[in-house]
Structures are given as structure tokens and as C-alpha cells.
Amino acid sequence: MTLVRLKVRGLRNIQALNLTPSPGLSVVFGENASGKSSLLEAIHLLSSGKSFRTHQLTQVVQRGASEMQLSADVLSESSGTATLGMEYETEGGRMRMKAAGRTVQKLSEMAPYLPAVTIHQESHRVFTQGPEFRRSFLNWGVFHVEPRFLPAWQRYRRALRQRNILLQRSLPKPEVWDRELVESGVSIDTYRRGYLQRFIPIFNELLPVLRIDGAICLEYRPGWGSDKDFSEQLSKGLEGDRRLGYTRIGPHRADIDFTVHGSLVRERLSRGQMKVLVYALYLAQARTLAEITGRTALIMMDDLAAELDGQHIDQLLGKISVLGFQSIITTSDPAFRRHVVDIPHKMFHVEHGVFIEVI
Numbered sequence: 336m337t338l339v340r341l342k343v344r345g346l347r348n349i350q351a352l353n354l355t356p357s358p359g360l361s362v363v364f365g366e367n368a369s370g371k372s373s374l375l376e377a378i379h380l381l382s383s384g385k386s387f388r389t390h391q392l393t394q395v396v397q398r399g400a401s402e403m404q405l406s407a408d409v410l411s412e413s414s415g416t417a418t419l420g421m422e423y424e425t426e427g428g429r430m431r432m433k434a435a436g437r438t439v440q441k442l443s444e445m446a447p448y449l450p451a452v453t454i455h456q457e458s459h460r461v462f463t464q465g466p467e468f469r470r471s472f473l474n475w476g477v478f479h480v481e482p483r484f485l486p487a488w489q490r491y492r493r494a495l496r497q498r499n500i501l502l503q504r505s506l507p508k509p510e511v512w513d514r515e516l517v518e519s520g521v522s523i524d525t526y527r528r529g530y531l532q533r534f535i536p537i538f539n540e541l542l543p544v545l546r547i548d549g550a551i552c553l554e555y556r557p558g559w560g561s562d563k564d565f566s567e568q569l570s571k572g573l574e575g576d577r578r579l580g581y582t583r584i585g586p587h588r589a590d591i592d593f594t595v596h597g598s599l600v601r602e603r604l605s606r607g608q609m610k611v612l613v614y615a616l617y618l619a620q621a622r623t624l625a626e627i628t629g630r631t632a633l634i635m636m637d638d639l640a641a642e643l644d645g646q647h648i649d650q651l652l653g654k655i656s657v658l659g660f661q662s663i664i665t666t667s668d669p670a671f672r673r674h675v676v677d678i679p680h681k682m683f684h685v686e687h688g689v690f691i692e693v694i
């Protein structure tokens with residue numbers, strides 16, 4: 336997939352933007368507060384419906400404006416060019432979305448058009464914070480490679496919600512939902528395991544490229560005793576679930592332990608090492624997608640020079656270029672060009688939300 340054109344209106348300090356990124360590497364440089372992260376935020380929104388900076392979309396809309404409009408032309412490997420559109424009105428919080436000429440109701444219908452991974456200042460929370468960050472990393476990967484994942488996940492969420500309502504209100508027979516929960520839950524688990532089987536070797540192969548020494552192990556935790564039967568565990572736990580008023584086990588509690596030499600990554604590695612590892616993680620995710628589906632993801636890296644040292648930057652950019660992924664990098668370092676002299680690229684300068692291509 337290639338992002339061919341991006342149009343933005345009324346997002347943070349970007350009043351009106353019409354940008355044609357490089358099909359390879361684009362470097363966006365500008366001073367602090369010029370609008371670099373906002374550009375990536377716009378693309379991330381089109382890709383996932385979410386901002387990586389806030390849960391409140393009203394924050395993203397330009398102060399004083401009543402709506403923001405985003406659109407992107409994307410060229411996909413299989414189905415040619417498609418236009419994606421998203422409009423968000425602050426009043427009533429209304430979101431309208433269109434993909435390939437069709438109105439779409441759900442973000443999950445937009446998401447396959449523009450798979451994009453964004454690595455930013457907070458991305459290392461995948462190691463340092465709660466399991467929801469690791470689940471969302473895992474779910475992104477599985478969603479984009481396995482079309483059966485989303486329906487299974489939706490079925491599971493529905494059954495879980497119903498079961499929890501019964502448990503919470505001490506109503507009879509919450510276990511009527513167990514069959515549905517187990518069927519969909521086991522499918523989710525199977526898809527996640529299948530994904531990780533493909534992902535792990537790709538991730539391991541990237542570690543030396545980014546000069547990460549020491550084996551990083553990923554241990555998947557399905558959300559119930561790893562070697563146990565979900566159905567049996569669910570029945571066994573029913574009394575406890577009743578007491579607490581919710582379902583304590585299942586794929587909604589899955590996690591991945593990242594360890595190095597037997598210790599958790601967050602307890603062992605330096606902040607800088609974790610940051611490098613994050614790049615390996617997301618690059619591996621993009622590669623896994625490409626290997627399984629033949630589709631490439633856009634890779635966005637915010638403030639790269641503030642995150643990695645020069646050597647790591649060179650190694651990373653070299654690898655991305657060899658892999659042929661489209662990428663957009665932001666930096667406040669005006670001398671960043673030295674890292675890309677050997678890589679075909681486009682360079683943009685941004686000031687007060689206005690982006691100009693520099694030759």
C-alpha cells in the first residue's frame with residue numbers, strides 16, 4: 336500500500352494541507368511546535384480512527400474550528416487506488432467516513448485500506464505499561480493478516496458483555512454464554528498463536544540489524560492457564576466470577592511477556608535500549624504483514640533523531656529502504672539530511688502548520 340496523497344483541514348495547527356509523500360522515504364523537518372506530530376496524527380487517524388496522543392477527538396480539531404476533514408488517496412497492491420475520507424464535527428461528536436466511494440459505519444471497515452504503524456515518544460509503553468498496550472499491538476497484527484479475527488473478536492466481546500451483565504447483577508445462568516465465549520475465544524487464541532509463530536522469527540532476524548544483543552523472548556499468555564483448557568477453566572472459575580461480578584479469564588486478558596536473559600525487558604533494559612527495541616518490534620510487524628499478505632504498511636516515525644542515536648538511525652533507515660516500505664519521518668534536526676544521502680527521498684519543511692517540499 337502506498338499513501339499517494341493526503342489532504343488535511345482543521346487538524347491542530349494544520350489549517351489546510353495537500354501533501355504528496357514519496358512512495359519511499361519522506362523526511363519532514365521543522366522546529367518544535369511546527370506541526371510534525373500533527374501530520375502523523377492525521378495519517379494515523381485515517382488508518383485507525385484514533386489519535387496516538389489523545390482519546391478525545393475534539394482536542395485534535397483546530398481551536399476555533401467546528402470540524403476537521405481528512406482524506407487520503409491510497410494505492411493498494413491488490414485493488415488499485417482508493418480514496419478514504421473522514422470528517423469529524425465537534426458538535427455532537429459526529430464522525431463520517433468514506434472508503435472507495437462508499438460510506439462506512441465502522442472504523443474496522445476503514446482500517447484495511449491504510450495499514451500504518453506509528454512509532455512515537457510513548458511507544459515503548461508496549462513494554463513498560465499495562466497488558467492492554469501489548470494486546471493492542473498483537474490485535475493490530477492479527478487483524479490485518481487474518482480476516483476471521485474481527486468477527487471472532489466481535490462475537491467474543493458480545494458474549495463477554497452479556498455474561499458480565501448477568502454476573503454483575505447476580506442474575507441466573509451467566510454460563511449460558513460460555514459456549515459462545517469458548518468457541519470465539521479459542522478461535523482468537525488460535526489466530527494470535529498463528530500470527531506470533533510468523534512474527535517471532537522475523538522479529539529475531541531484525542534484532543542484530545538494530546544492534547540489539549541478547550535474545551529477546553516473547554512468551555504469549557492467552558488469558559488463562561497456558562496449558563489448560565479454556566472451557567474447563569471458565570466453568571471452574573464461575574463461582575469466583577459470580578463473587579466478583581465479572582469474567583476473570585479469557586482472550587481479553589491475554590498478554591505477552593517480553594524477556595531478556597530471563598528478566599522482563601522493562602526491568603532489564605535501559606530506556607534507550609527499549610526505544611530501539613520498539614523500532615524492531617513495529618518493523619517486524621510491518622514485515623510480517625507483508626510476508627503473509629503481500630501488503631505493505633506505511634511506517635511513521637515521530638521525532639526519530641530524538642529517539643535513536645545516529646548509528647541506529649542509519650541502520651534502521653537502510654533496512655526500511657531495502658525492505659521497500661513507504662515511510663515518513665519527522666525531525667527537528669535541520670542536519671538530518673546526512674542520514675539519507677544514499678536513500679531516495681522527499682524532504683518537507685514545516686512551519687506553523689504549513690508544509691513545503693524542499694528540493
Ligand SMILES: Nc1ncnc2c1ncn2[C@@H]1O[C@H](COP(=O)(O)OP(=O)(O)OP(=O)(O)O)[C@@H](O)[C@H]1O
Nearest residue numbers: 347348367368369370371372373394395396397398
Ligand atoms: N487543537 C489545536 N488547535 C490548534 N493548535 C493546536 C491544537 N492542538 C495543538 N496545537 C498546536 O499545534 C502546534 C503543533 O503541534 P505538534 O505537536 O504537531 O508540533 P511538533 O512539530 O510535533 O513539535 P515537537 O517538535 O515539539 O514535537 C503546537 O503549537 C500546538 O500547541
Ligand SMILES: [Mg+2]
Nearest residue numbers: 371372637638
Ligand atoms: Mg512532535
